[in-house]
Amino acid sequence: MKKKQDYLPGCTAVSFIARSSAMANDFFRFKQFSIRHDRCAMKVGTDGVLLGAWGCTEGLSILDVGTGTGLIALMAAQRNLCAQVLGIDIDEAAVLQAQQNIAASPFSHRIGCKLQDVLTFRPDAPFDAILCNPPFFTEDTLPDDNGRALARNNRCLPFDKLIPKVATLLSAEGHFSIIVPSRLAQEIVALCLAEGLLLQRRCEVRTVLHKPPRRTLFTFVFSSSLPPDVEHSNLCLTAPDGSRSVAYSELTKAFYL
Numbered sequence: 001m002k003k004k005q006d007y008l009p010g011c012t013a014v015s016f017i018a019r020s021s022a023m024a025n026d027f028f029r030f031k032q033f034s035i036r037h038d039r040c041a042m043k044v045g046t047d048g049v050l051l052g053a054w055g056c057t058e059g060l061s062i063l064d065v066g067t068g069t070g071l072i073a074l075m076a077a078q079r080n081l082c083a084q085v086l087g088i089d090i091d092e093a094a095v096l097q098a099q100q101n102i103a104a105s106p107f108s109h110r111i112g113c114k115l116q117d118v119l120t121f122r123p124d125a126p127f128d129a130i131l132c133n134p135p136f137f138t139e140d141t142l143p144d145d146n147g148r149a150l151a152r153n154n155r156c157l158p159f160d161k162l163i164p165k166v167a168t169l170l171s172a173e174g175h176f177s178i179i180v181p182s183r184l185a186q187e188i189v190a191l192c193l194a195e196g197l198l199l200q201r202r203c204e205v206r207t208v209l210h211k212p213p214r215r216t217l218f219t220f221v222f223s224s225s226l227p228p229d230v231e232h233s234n235l236c237l238t239a240p241d242g243s244r245s246v247a248y249s250e251l252t253k254a255f256y257l
Contacts, residue, residue, distance in 0.1 A: 030255045033105040037069045039097045051133050053251050055177030056219050059128020065118050070098030077107035088116035126171040132178045167195035176220045185216040192220045201231040209236045
């Protein structure tokens, strides 16, 4: 029997994104760029938008691990006008589509995208910021769609391999931001701690106020960069009437139409 994936309600094209951006056939139009995703296994979703809007994009070099459509790379380039951004992915179709989306954007001169496994990636210099919306399908039975399975199954990029690799790619003063299912939050914190990455920011994401968080956003830094206090916050995506919450609207106002 096929087990259900751990989706965040609202992370598909029929809910928050569709209400927030102009959708036409196979692309979404944001304020400063458009995203085509007809050739990508993973479509534009709330997880990516949340990380792109919330994650740290400070510094002059930014890496988007598992870039997919290029959404997070484009959001990072929009937020940091001084940064060079690189998106990498192991899915050739996704990379080709991300390159198309980047080329059509006003940030194309500052964003690169290439077919690359992060675990074998050896850049010339570390990155000031790393963003990752990782695969998190951990059930024994995978979806029928091989591309979607590859994009979502963390057996292709297990956290106990991802986190140590990120630590080698991050500069001494850099920031690593990630979004994960809340049930995996403790595991991620422990893995980062083992690599000398300490928690700087944490945001618990709920779809509705009375339910437990479904996603957790993190930013980690090396201990030498750690501020005195860890910043904790909560974000509810919907208002009591079911519309987008004020907090979610404020977070994403630079991107949604």
